[in-house]
Amino acid sequence: MKKVLILGCPGAGKSTFARKLRDKTGLPLYYLDMIWHKPDRTTITKQEFDAKLSEIIKQEEWIIDGNYGRTLEMRFKECDTVFFLNLPTSVCLTGAEERIGSEREDMPWQEEELSAEFRDFIINFSRDEIPEINEMLRKYKNKNIIIFKSRKEVDAWK
Structure with missing residues (x-):
């Protein structure tokens, strides 16, 4: 396990799992949200994002946390392992709500509320994002693929 993707709905616990995996393996961890978003809540251009992501996936080892469907295939081509946190929507909504007001290393700002737009993204994730x-x-079924369907499964993984 040298090149790892961590995917799943916001609030599923991707970043928490990614940190535990980083601490266990020593692999460098990259949060796509930290690349895409600026601290002032604007974003970089798609071209800048793609260039930064391309540099990361050329490296020998990495963990990449985040979905970003537009770039999903380029990451799948290069990874050897995929962790998919396919948790129920209700669990993800609770997870997203519980992190409001917390400082996080995976976001360049502190969330102050769960916006209606973000809540809708979470609610529609299974319909809009999971098919891709x-x-x-x-x-890419030849990759090492681990799918978690509950927090208990995530927590039990060694």
Whole structure:
């Protein structure tokens, strides 16, 4: 395990799992949200994002935390392991709500509320995002793929 993707709905616990995996393996960890978002809540351009991501995936080792469907295939091509936190929507909503007001190393600002837009993204994640993730999982079935369906499974993984 040298090049790892961590995917799942916001609030599923991707970043927490990514940190534990980083601490266990010593692999460098990259949060796509930290690349895409600026502290002033604006974003970099798609071209800048793609260039930074391309530099990361050229490295010998990495953990990449985040979905960003537009760049999913380029990461799948290069990874050897995928962790997909496919948790129920209710669990993800609770996870997202519980982190409000917390400082996090995976976001360049502190969330003050769960906006209606973000809540809708979480609610619609299984409809809008999971089909593409599942397509990549089928296409790249030769990768080491671990799918978690509950927090208990995530916590039990060694």
